Amino acid sequence: MKPTINYALLVLLCFCGSVNAEVPTFTIEIREHLFYPSQLVIPANAKVKLIVINRDSTPEEFESYELNREKIIMGGAKAIIFIGPLIPGDYPFFGEFNPKTAQGMIRVEN
Amino acid sequence: MNNYLVSSALFLSALGVMEAHAEMNRVYHPYVEQHERELEYGFTLRDAGDANLLLNRAGMGYAWNDKLFTEFYLLTESITHEGEQIRGYELEAKWQLTEQGEYWADWGLLLEAGTAKDINSHEIALGVLWEKELASHWVATANAIAEYEYGSDIKDEFETALRAQLRYRYSIGFEPAFEFYLDDQDWAAGPALMGTVKLSSRKQLRWELGLLFGLDGDTPENNVRGGIEFEF
Numbered sequence: 001m002k003p004t005i006n007y008a009l010l011v012l013l014c015f016c017g018s019v020n021a022e023v024p025t026f027t028i029e030i031r032e033h034l035f036y037p038s039q040l041v042i043p044a045n046a047k048v049k050l051i052v053i054n055r056d057s058t059p060e061e062f063e064s065y066e067l068n069r070e071k072i073i074m075g076g077a078k079a080i081i082f083i084g085p086l087i088p089g090d091y092p093f094f095g096e097f098n099p100k101t102a103q104g105m106i107r108v109e110n
Numbered sequence: 111m112n113n114y115l116v117s118s119a120l121f122l123s124a125l126g127v128m129e130a131h132a133e134m135n136r137v138y139h140p141y142v143e144q145h146e147r148e149l150e151y152g153f154t155l156r157d158a159g160d161a162n163l164l165l166n167r168a169g170m171g172y173a174w175n176d177k178l179f180t181e182f183y184l185l186t187e188s189i190t191h192e193g194e195q196i197r198g199y200e201l202e203a204k205w206q207l208t209e210q211g212e213y214w215a216d217w218g219l220l221l222e223a224g225t226a227k228d229i230n231s232h233e234i235a236l237g238v239l240w241e242k243e244l245a246s247h248w249v250a251t252a253n254a255i256a257e258y259e260y261g262s263d264i265k266d267e268f269e270t271a272l273r274a275q276l277r278y279r280y281s282i283g284f285e286p287a288f289e290f291y292l293d294d295q296d297w298a299a300g301p302a303l304m305g306t307v308k309l310s311s312r313k314q315l316r317w318e319l320g321l322l323f324g325l326d327g328d329t330p331e332n333n334v335r336g337g338i339e340f341e342f
Contacts, residue, residue, distance in 0.1 A: 047211070059145075061312075065279075065281075065282045068210075068243060068249075068279065069210065069211070070143055071143075071176075072143060072144040072145060072176065074144075079176075080209060081209075081210075081211075082209055082210065082211035082212045083211060084211070096311055096312060097311060097312065098311075099311060
């Protein structure tokens, strides 16, 4: 028996609080395999909610290693993606189904 | 949600008085990517360089939507508490409970049901999956797992296990990490490397390789774990 596991479980699982106050919300649309707008400026050090609306009939995936996000948006549907808080800088993203055309950038500014 | 998670914490803590057994095979992340299909091979080499016990698993999985992923495993070798090597099958379902980044941490649930091929041995497990994105590219992940084993050929018992990983997101193809695996059979920790190789649009290989060193006398000194997943 290794009782340390008990304490580790308790410590881990008690970190279950959440903070989800109103966050700034931005909308990105996908049309003809392009992101509109392709560049979005968001505030630094703040959580941001992105609403990604896919106006195409085919699915697309919002993907960004820099933002640590991957999210499928089915044709004619929308998805919600939370990003941040981020330090100032440029964070590229692309559509994995159409990576040559569907490209964009999140610019984080103070 | 919070009340549920607090209840889960208390439940799992109560189970912590019991024995635990789990393989040192991976740390689960609480995310599901809609409609993703996956073929997987993984192994754990226990006591590398000495007894060389190789445990294999092969699986195929599918994400039915953006919340639920299921995977079926063929365990070509598994191990009982008595050290007996057996073959078996396992079905796994993973639920993504919270949207990534929405709350202070991200949460998921893991449900596993397994059975042995050659002996009367079954198991069902419930795991809480937790991940927190830290500053400066660091990501912390932990799994708390409660399992019940039963069958006429084994001793019925509850078990618990904890797995944890601290990962540095250096690049998509190379992410170093440090991992802990704690259960009643093994206390092990060590470094790991992982990454993703993009093959084409919607096709990629994820790989992981880890060295796990026993932290007590009951755990083999040197263990190697690895896995490769083809996602499409």
